[in-house]
Amino acid sequence: MSGPATDDIVVDHLTKQYKKLRAVDDLSFAVRSGRVTGFLGPNGAGKTTTLRMLLGLVTPTAGTATIGGRKYVDLPDPIRRVGAVLEASSAHRGRTGRNHLRMICKAAGLPETRADEVLELTGLTPAAKRKFKGYSLGMKQRLGIAAAMLGDPRVLVLDEPANGLDPEGIRWMRDLLKALAAEGRTVLVSSHLLGEMQLLADDVVIVAAGKLIRQGPVDEVLGSMGTSQVRVRTPQAAELGDALSKLGATVSPQPDGALLVGGVEAAAIGHAAFTASVELHELTPERGDLEQVFLQLTAGMAGIR
Template identity: 75%
Template sequence: MSDGQIVVSGLTKQYRRVRAVDNLSFEVQPGRVTGFLGPNGAGKTTTLRMLLNLVKPTAGTATIGGHRYADLHDPIRTVGAVLEASSAHKGRTGRNHLRVVAASAGLPASRVDDVLELVGLTPAAKRKFKGYSLGMRQRLGIAAALLGDPQVLILDEPANGLDPEGIRWMRDLLKGLAAGGRTVLVSSHLLSEMQILADDIVIIAAGQLVRQGSVSTVMDSMSTVARVRVRTPDTEKLTEALAGGEATVEPGPDGVIFISGVDAPAVGAAALGAGVLLHELVTERPDLEGVFLELTQGKAAIR
């Protein structure tokens, strides 16, 4: 088993009358970014906390490289985690905060400047924590998580507080870490960003696994199919030209029509044959948000 493989098997957490996580099983592979997705209350944070030995499971196991987090010989060099925005002494600078963390973990002080540079906080290293924005605190938390140069990185909503430039920076950082062979598990509500960032996704709802696999495999498996968006001054004539086949035509806003059942070349050929002028002919593929909503719709967050 790879040192960086995460294996969740039959994981369950019962809080009195609420089962926050229910017999959950999935794997996260090294060298890939895995998005951990679910509605509010789905059990994502509880799962991550059980993985990091912060919450005791009612049943099941969660291992990293075949070991429970509690049994890792040197956890800071194996796993870096950020479950919430970094907290630190308000009067301490960002650099000094990281120096304290490094010293307590027996890490060389040279790593502090390395990770500050990596997360883009070098210019703010001497500023006190109380003056940090939420986005800067997120970066500081990631810097602390990377101090031990870990094989595995686990992040819960890491883009909170980041502006568009910061989100792009985060994407490049995590993709780079995965490309270097690290295991990256990211919980996020930013589905459009996850579609760009993640190689694989794990979707849960009501504490149970709903779907897992590569982003493309999960999206291709859904009933939500591609459709063709068309704008033409003669919708009736085009609709007649497509009648009798597999095409389904639905009206849209601002004179647009949506055609499903056939692809864009077929629509274009029908329009040409009928002498219909097309102002727009675009294939619209389902996005991750649509797939996510279809998979989780009607699944209660708390039972």
């Protein structure tokens, strides 16, 4: 098994120009092994183009995208190194899921038994003998992941893998990808489901108009935008609001009677309440919201390309 550093993805000053359209513009970021990295951006941000360049399907105008220091086309036995899903799996309509996977195994020199192993991994064993034409979109997504896992790769690259999955399927995907990352694999996931990405990802890379907007651990990105808030309950909401306004805090009453306070830490709220002789029933810091951060960072940049 290769060491963790050899499984990192590095995008270095990557650019793709299509005549008058610059789909990716001098983009640089790294995806570390043992972590799930969310790749986020509005429609037209250049995410899919970036992934296609990483996988050798599109030639960059400039820059490089490497896996373990090598371009995808230079990887020996790539099916054992990288698994990818760029769209829902496609297969012959009259072929069963199991036979579809067995054909890939045969072409790649993998044992046919691996097909049954990945069917079990992706929860498709009950549908193994069903023909592809009877698969739902969610089942096709699972089949695509099963195909990506045939070579037991150290690196996974997934573009919108939750499309077509119901809530149970989305939770299954989250648990699977977290487990794979915990084994030391490198997992890069593009998705529009920001709430799910906040639960799934360790790190995020946010792009817009082909350029890098922000990258880093999820908690750091959320913290850098000042999105943390504190939930407060008090029978003296008006008095507390007056005290907090003097500190420059924002106070938003909630339908359940609580207050969401931004701009100050919980300790400062507690001190202000004590000074104003206000009784507190709850003082709970709340984690920021990735959707809120995303919209702030990419405001006005969707659909402009």
